[in-house]
């Protein structure tokens with residue numbers, strides 16, 4: 001049957017096409033990164049490779065943004081991978097696989113300021129500049145929790161940490177996994193209590209509303225989590 005046939009699962013569409021299209025933002029290390037030459041890397045890029053291999057199709061990565069990601073799934077691509085948090089709003093538009101990683105929001109700041117920004121009350125003060133990337137759960141968290149501090153919206157998540165290093169922002173509140181990675185790359189940046197973040201969240205892959213496709217993706221991810229594939233792929237990124 002041709003692509004788009006109503007009763008057909010996307011699982012069949014992808015196999016008939018011989019290619020799976022995976023949306024990713026490419027701006028969120030260590031999950032997904034796209035360099036200036038367009039080359040992709042990251043935990044979820046490697047896992048997308050494993051998924052395609054085990055499904056027996058080619059992998060095509062498709063550029064998306066945090067604002068557009070939930071709408072692009074099912075239109076521009078078959079699923080989205082790359083540090084996507086489970087949110088109940090996105091779950092109204094699509095399905096998620098089982099989760100594969102636990103995370104939560106925590107601050108990252110210059111090491112010399114680490115003691116000043118331990119609690120939300122310390123951070124939410126006049127004169128404190130909290131920088132945030134728009135479109136995802138970081139912005140939602142900042143809008144919901146920062147009433148007195150200044151929220152600096154910075155469109156490019158790849159240069160956001162340089163803004164803190166340059167002194168144009170005091171801190172960012174983002175996922176603990178990202179704060180650990182960025183602090184490792186930049187010795188002047190410190191992750192603030194990344195093992196005790198302010199929130200609980202989980203990472204999973206976002207799919208269209210298609211139970212047959214979700215069933216296969218869940219079985220693949222469950223297997224990868226339990227047969228050593230996930231551990232092997234995540235090790236160089238998560239340490």
Ligand SMILES: O=C(O)C(=O)C[C@]1(C(=O)O)C=C[C@@H](O)C=C1
Pocket residue numbers: 027028066083084085086133134135136137138139157174175178
């Ligand atoms: O929106 C999500 O699901 C994310 O987890 C992505 C998100 C965000 O929350 O904005 C998380 C951390 C990165 O700094 C960039 C994007």
